[in-house]
Amino acid sequence: MLKEKYDVVVVGAGPAGSVAARFAAENGASVLILERDREPGIPVRCAEGVSHNGIEPFIKIDKRWIASQIDVAKLHAPNGEVANMYNNGTGYVLERRIFDTSLCELATEYGAELITKADALDLVWENNRITGVKFKHINEIKEVKCNIVIGADGVESRVGRWAGIDTSVALKDIDTCVQYTLSNIDVSKDTCEFYFGKEVSPGGYVWIFPKSDHTANVGIGVAGHLAHKKGPKEYLDEFVEENFPDAQVTYTVYGGVTTAATLKEIVKDNIMLVGDAARQVNPITGGGIVQGMIAASIAGKVAAEAVKKNKFNSKFLKKYRKIWDKKLGNTQKTMYKMKEKFMTTDDTRFNKIVEICQKIPEDEFSVKALFTEAVKGDPKLMLEVAKAFVASKMKLK
Amino acid sequence: MKINRDVCDICGTCVAVCPVDAIVVSEFRVNIDNEKCTNCLNCLKACPIKAITEGDQC
């Protein structure tokens, strides 16, 4: 039954929300999660690609939510050249609907409570202090009190705005995306593919993440400021028509992926933002699942500590920001700067990266080998870009 | 700004790019507050399926 007051109320039961709730509860806080939808993880708005090393610290790997295991990444250059990169670490294409639910179940096993069909509408304020959350549960308006609100409400986040935080991102710092899950196609279950170039996807890329040998998430992200005349759907339809003429679409996803740095402000008195809501997404790859979970685990622990010490002001909660910046926030900022360079680079850069990858023999493939080749081959920038892309997406050693 | 609700997929991309907090996803429906809107056209450009056009909501 819904209590009148909790230590922490988490808005949103995506990966970030569930992980924040779990770590707060595990460390002694009473926690309530509010989720707008009828279950966590729907509708899936994701290509579902993660690295084993990224998720393993947060949940026991379970084949119920793994569609396929990825060992190869295939890069397609604008000039048609192809390079295979072989992993040291494994990647997965998830079944996110089940993955998100499992993460949420784990939070409840640590004592967090959950209400679904609970749409947060606003914050509750008393004497200029946030003291709770107002929400609509099915058809009833309710209020719940708390000392800390954790906003984990995704790319569409409004919790931060209610607290007076500017969460808006510039057009150039969001990729506008469309993805189809295709059936009746031939792909390799162990290979992710990426297509680059301004003809295919200006300022972004096309991905093929296989869910089996005959199905895959095939999607595109186009940088927001380059998508006006021709939108992502038109680019993707052309790509699918050319590469998978017999495919059928079993699922369609629309969505936005921020490619920004973490927000300037992710903490205020009585409030913290995590995951997409804080724009904690890798600006080069667009991966946000693992980054969000890492941030959320920090926020959850800091929230529990705040409860123990009875300190809920931003001064104390900023501990979360500090640890985050050290762990990944600063890296995200660096990657953001690289993305800024990357986006303005022309297609010849992509061609060059693929050329370098091709030079490395399969059994010797490692990031180190890639760097060695890159250093021989060309300038610093390319090295940085290749490093950032490969290291973060493919989790190579 | 006007949202074609037959097309809109409630993906929230437009909310992220609105500089003045004029767009709200509530109860599975996206609303634009045209009083707040400054016509910057960010939402129209970022929408993956072009569900937003200029003009007032009917």
Ligand SMILES: Cc1cc2nc3c(=O)[nH]c(=O)nc-3n(C[C@H](O)[C@H](O)[C@H](O)COP(=O)(O)OP(=O)(O)OC[C@H]3O[C@@H](n4cnc5c(N)ncnc54)[C@H](O)[C@@H]3O)c2cc1C
């Ligand atoms: C097309 C596409 C492809 C992607 N591919 C990948 C990929 O391959 N790998 C990867 O790592 N990342 C990928 N991402 C990014 C990834 O999906 C997100 O970074 C991740 O889902 C963020 O998790 P989150 O918990 O912060 O937010 P979300 O997963 O968005 O969860 C937010 C939750 O909050 C709920 N909510 C929102 N508002 C309210 C409210 N007012 N009240 C109650 N509940 C609310 C929502 O219903 C939702 O359940 C992709 C994104 C897109 C759009």
Ligand code: SF4
């Ligand atoms: S045009 Fe600009 S200000 Fe108006 S709703 Fe769209 S993003 Fe917001």
Ligand code: SF4
């Ligand atoms: S970006 Fe387009 S599809 Fe997505 S919620 Fe806004 S209007 Fe709807």
